[in-house]
Amino acid sequence: MQNLKFFKILLILIFIPIIQGSTFVIDPAKNAVWHNEKGLFCLRFGNYYGAIEEFKLAIALNHKTQSSGAFYNNLGSSYYKLGVYELASQCFQKAVSFNPNFIQYHQNLIDAYKAQKKLDKVIKDYEKMVNKDPYNSRAHLMLGLIHKKNNNKTEAVMYLTQFRRLEPDLDVTKQIEVMLKEMR
DSSP states (O other): OHHHHHHHHHHHHHHHHHHHTOOOOOOHHHHHHHHHHHHHHHHHTTOHHHHHHHHHHHHHHSOSSTHHHHHHHHHHHHHHHHTOHHHHHHHHHHHHHHOTTOHHHHHHHHHHHHHTTOHHHHHHHHHHHHHHOTTOHHHHHHHHHHHHHTTOHHHHHHHHHHHHHHOTTSHHHHHHHHHHHHHO
């Protein structure tokens, strides 16, 4: 009797998807988003190690798209909360490289540099880049954001204005224009 009941349940489980015409598909991109959401949940509640593992899984499942920028940014935020600033800055750099249109990724990177007491060196590096190539818009953007962070309004306005001239059509330029208006 028990075997017959088990056999009926097994048949039902096998034939329901066939009758409904559905298929079971594993989608790594959807799973990556799911792991990212789990990581954000862990991050919100202070489970930074759990968040790190979830974000690493998200990156492993979907590591070559713009979404990866969000995953790396979130991973960097977890490392930052733990005080592991070197790993945080590496993650924020990757986030910026995947999607440079999010000012928050740049600001997080600057915060990580500041926590490592590397801002002076970073400023010098970006100034060298600007001197070597005055059309390096990313260097102008980073210098402007760093000077804004350091409350050096004159320098920030100068570099951000130059960035706006170099990249008038980018989405990030709209955010820069708002910043410039706020600083005036």
